[in-house]
Amino acid sequence: MIEVVILGFGNVGQxxxxxxxxxxxVKVIQVYNRTVSVFSSEMVxxxxxxxxxxxxxxxxxxxxxxxxxxxxxxxxxIRKQLVVHTSGSVGMNELSGNNRKGIFYALQTFSAxxxxxxxxxxxxxxxxxxxDVKTLVKLGEAISEKVVVINSQQRRKxxxxxxxxxxxxxxxxxxxxxxxxxxxxxxxxxxxxxxETAKKVLVLSPSEAQTxxxxxxxxKTIEKHLxxxxxxxxxxxxxxxxxxxxxxxxxxxxxxSANPTKLS
Amino acid sequence: MIEVVILGFGNVGQxxxxxxxxxxxVKVIQVYNRTVSVFSSEMVxxxxxxxxxxxxxxxxxxxxxxxxxxxxxxxxxIRKQLVVHTSGSVGMNELSGNNRKGIFYALQTFSAxxxxxxxxxxxxxxxxxxxDVKTLVKLGEAISEKVVVINSQQRRKxxxxxxxxxxxxxxxxxxxxxxxxxxxxxxxxxxxxxxETAKKVLVLSPSEAQTxxxxxxxxKTIEKHLxxxxxxxxxxxxxxxxxxxxxxxxxxxxxxSANPTKLS
Numbered sequence: 258m259i260e261v262v263i264l265g266f267g268n269v270g271q272x273x274x275x276x277x278x279x280x281x282x283v284k285v286i287q288v289y290n291r292t293v294s295v296f297s298s299e300m301v302x303x304x305x306x307x308x309x310x311x312x313x314x315x316x317x318x319x320x321x322x323x324x325x326x327x328x329x330x331x332x333x334x335i336r337k338q339l340v341v342h343t344s345g346s347v348g349m350n351e352l353s354g355n356n357r358k359g360i361f362y363a364l365q366t367f368s369a370x371x372x373x374x375x376x377x378x379x380x381x382x383x384x385x386x387x388x389d390v391k392t393l394v395k396l397g398e399a400i401s402e403k404v405v406v407i408n409s410q411q412r413r414k415x416x417x418x419x420x421x422x423x424x425x426x427x428x429x430x431x432x433x434x435x436x437x438x439x440x441x442x443x444x445x446x447x448x449x450x451x452x453e454t455a456k457k458v459l460v461l462s463p464s465e466a467q468t469x470x471x472x473x474x475x476x477k478t479i480e481k482h483l484x485x486x487x488x489x490x491x492x493x494x495x496x497x498x499x500x501x502x503x504x505x506x507x508x509x510x511x512x513x514s515a516n517p518t519k520l521s
Numbered sequence: 522m523i524e525v526v527i528l529g530f531g532n533v534g535q536x537x538x539x540x541x542x543x544x545x546x547v548k549v550i551q552v553y554n555r556t557v558s559v560f561s562s563e564m565v566x567x568x569x570x571x572x573x574x575x576x577x578x579x580x581x582x583x584x585x586x587x588x589x590x591x592x593x594x595x596x597x598x599i600r601k602q603l604v605v606h607t608s609g610s611v612g613m614n615e616l617s618g619n620n621r622k623g624i625f626y627a628l629q630t631f632s633a634x635x636x637x638x639x640x641x642x643x644x645x646x647x648x649x650x651x652x653d654v655k656t657l658v659k660l661g662e663a664i665s666e667k668v669v670v671i672n673s674q675q676r677r678k679x680x681x682x683x684x685x686x687x688x689x690x691x692x693x694x695x696x697x698x699x700x701x702x703x704x705x706x707x708x709x710x711x712x713x714x715x716x717e718t719a720k721k722v723l724v725l726s727p728s729e730a731q732t733x734x735x736x737x738x739x740x741k742t743i744e745k746h747l748x749x750x751x752x753x754x755x756x757x758x759x760x761x762x763x764x765x766x767x768x769x770x771x772x773x774x775x776x777x778s779a780n781p782t783k784l785s
Contacts, residue, residue, distance in 0.1 A: 324741060346734075346742045364710060366717055366732060371724070373717070379710045403713075407706065414704040415711075417746050418697035422711050423718045424733030425770050426690050431727035431777060433682035440678040442671065446628060446643045447679075447686050448723055449667075453630055453637070454687045455719035459712055460635070463695035468630060469688030470610075477588060478610045482681050502769050505762055506689050513695060 259283050259396050262314040264329070266290040266301075268367040269343050270320035273400075274301070276375040282399040287312045311335060316396060318343060318361055319352075327351045339389050345416030348409045349383055359384035359393055362412060363401075366423050375400040381415065382406045432499065439489065464513075471510035479507055523547050523660050526578040528593070530554035530565075532631040533607050534584035537664075538565070540639040546663040551576045575599060580660060582607060582625055583616075591615045603653050609680030612673045613647055623648035623657055626676060627665075630687050639664040645679065646670045696763065703753065728777075735774035743771055 261277060263270050266288055277283040288304045289311060290296065296304045305311070317335065319326055319342040326342050330353040333340065340352060341359035352358040360383035365373060380397035382404060384390045390406055397404035407415065430451065434444045457466045470478040486500040525541060527534050530552050541547040552568045553575060554560065560568045569575070581599065583590055583606040590606050594617040597604065604616060605623035616622040624647035629637060644661035646668060648654045654670055661668035671679065694715065698708045721730045734742040750764040 323739065346745060365714055366721070368721070368725075368730075368732070371717075371721065377713045379713065381710075403710075405710065411704050411706055413745065413749060414700055415706055417749050418700040418706075418711060419714055420733055420746065421693045421697045421700075422715050424731070424735060424774070425767075426693050426715075426718055427722070427727055427730050427732075428735075428770055428774050428777075429685045429690050429693070430722050431731060432773075433685045434727050436678055436682040436685075440675050442675055442679055442682075444726070446645075446667075446669065447682060449641045449643065450629055450683055451686050451690075451719050451722060453635075454690055455715050457630070457632070457635065458691070458694050458715060461632075462708070463691055463698050466632075466691050467688070467695065468632070468691075469684055471688060471692075475587065481610060481677065482684065485677060485681050498769055498773060502766075502773065503689075505766050505769060506692055509696075509762060509766065510688070510692050513692075 259316065259392070259399065260286050260314040261396070262287045262289065262311060262317045264289045264311075264317060264319045264333075265321035266295045266304075267320065267322075268369060269363070270318075271295075271369075272367045272373055272375075273318065273320060273343070273363070276400040280399040283396065286314055308332060309334060315339065315392065316341060316359075316361075317356070323347050327353075331355070339384070339392065341384070341393065345381075345412060345419060348413075349385075350409070357385060357389055359389050360409070360412065361393055361396065362416075364415065364419060376402055379403040379405060381412055383408060383412065432502075436489070467510065467514070469510070471507040472514055474511065523580065523656070523663065524550050524578040525660070526551045526553065526575060526581045528553045528575075528581060528583045528597075529585035530559045530568075531584065531586075532633060533627070534582075535559075535633075536631045536637055536639075537582065537584060537607070537627070540664040544663040547660060550578055572596060573598060579603065579656065580605060580623075580625075581620070587611050591617075595619070603648070603656065605648075605657065609645075609676060609683060612677075613649075614673070621649060621653055623653050624673070624676065625657055625660065626680075628679065628683060640666055643667040643669060645676055647672060647676065696766075700753070731774065731778070733774070735771040736778055738775065 261283055263274055274285055277285050288301050293306050317338055317340045321329055323344045326347050336355055338356045339359055340356040341361045343361055345362050349358050349360050362381040364379045378401050380401045382393040382397055384393055394404050433447055437444050483500050486503055525547055527538055527549060538549055541549050552565050557570050581602055581604045585593055587608045590611050600619055602620045603623055604620040605625045607625055609626050613622050613624055626645040628643045642665050644665045646657045646661055648657055658668050697711055701708050747764050750767055
């Protein structure tokens with residue numbers, strides 16, 4: 258049985274807590290959060306709001322905002338314990354040297370509203386010693402079938418790539434929703450296409466799945482689209498870069514298709 | 522029973538053919554294609570490669586590349602029949618005046634490799650007369666539960682929005698795949714996130730679903746990402762605009778979040 262203390266009970270902390278509760282190899286012996294209000298809706302019995310009350314455990318998981326991780330890890334009174342954080346973009350070395358450092362990064366988007374099945378979620382592990390890597394892999398495998406050991410540099414790149422397929426893709430959904438809204442069309446119309454586009458790259462590479470006016474150099478359609486985007490320009494100058502965004506992505510698709518290995 | 526002739530047997534033509542074959546309200550009485558080779562793999566019995574052999578039908582569906590539609594419709598020897606095209610970006614008026622004009626636009630991405638369930642696919646209808654609209658709605662409802670009547674202007678906007686959620690989203694998948702590939706990471710790692718991102722906007726609006734460094738103004742992470750993208754720059758100058766793309770989308774997300782109704 259791996260004993261765990263979760264430090265921070267926001268989205269990530271809560272989803273991890275629920276996942277660990279469903280595993281018989283992990284015991285969450287305590288959850289810390291600065292404020293008590295987050296515990297009301299969850300069935301957490303062993304919680305504390307005081308850092309001086311932290312119990313002894315095998316692994317301490319910091320699940321707080323990125324920019325607070327470093328200071329927070331310094332404030333912990335424990336010593337020489339395995340303390341990990343859950344961030345994609347914060348280096349392992351930003352953790353305090355008072356304890357053994359590690360990473361437990363679950364590559365998924367977490368929101369309070371939606372349940373998440375951890376079984377499919379990649380858990381990215383890093384630690385200073387082989388023994389700690391082993392412990393973290395064991396913890397990861399208790400909730401997921403996909404545990405990988407990667408270094409901080411790789412994790413940073415992975416997080417960057419995740420921003421493209423998650424935050425930036427969602428922004429493109431947002432742009433589309435606005436275009437439809439302005440033309441009295443229901444966003445529901447696009448949902449089958451959104452679903453199919455995401456499903457396609459489960460079986461084809463994105464390069465194989467690419468279609469559209471940019472790829473086939475359909476200049477007539479591209480120009481029509483650019484003039485529609487220019488028409489839609491806001492009169493007060495806010496968000497006038499949709500045509501620019503369209504051109505940039507179009508150019509990029511064309512470059513990539515002409516030089517498939519030259520993206521980076 | 523609605524009798525249909527399909528003109529052009531590429532991806533769209535083939536998928537429509539298969540969908541109609543599964544409906545007991547539609548009969549495909551003939552399929553035309555310029556070359557015979559496409560018919561070999563499909564069980565098409567009534568096909569022709571000669572435009573002068575076209576049979577009489579209720580609806581003629583042109584399913585050929587956008588830029589060929591106008592000329593092709595002029596070449597048809599039939600007169601005063603209901604002739605529709607299947608393109609999102611070509612106006613209804615680009616069809617020849619020799620026949621009654623209409624649109625039968627299925628909003629989905631079609632590829633030879635993947636089967637498509639038409640039941641969920643929005644079919645966008647347009648025609649010059651109420652009677653023809655009715656006929657086309659009936660044809661649409663024979664294969665889909667989602668038939669909408671929209672005008673050419675709306676369809677153009679819909680097609681533009683579709684380019685963002687399909688072609689452009691796929692390009693972001695492509696960028697991510699390249700970033701991972703260059704760092705010896707498996708694209709499979711991102712698949713659960715891709716799936717979840719697409720699933721999220723089935724229940725939340727894209728605006729509600731937005732997360733990430735741009736939205737929370739996490740300048741430290743944004744700068745880290747920009748420097749990673751700059752490092753990855755190609756030495757020969759091809760595709761050096763990833764940092765530019767990152768900045769543009771980041772700025773856009775921030776503008777949209779500050780002025781939620783000011784996209785257009």
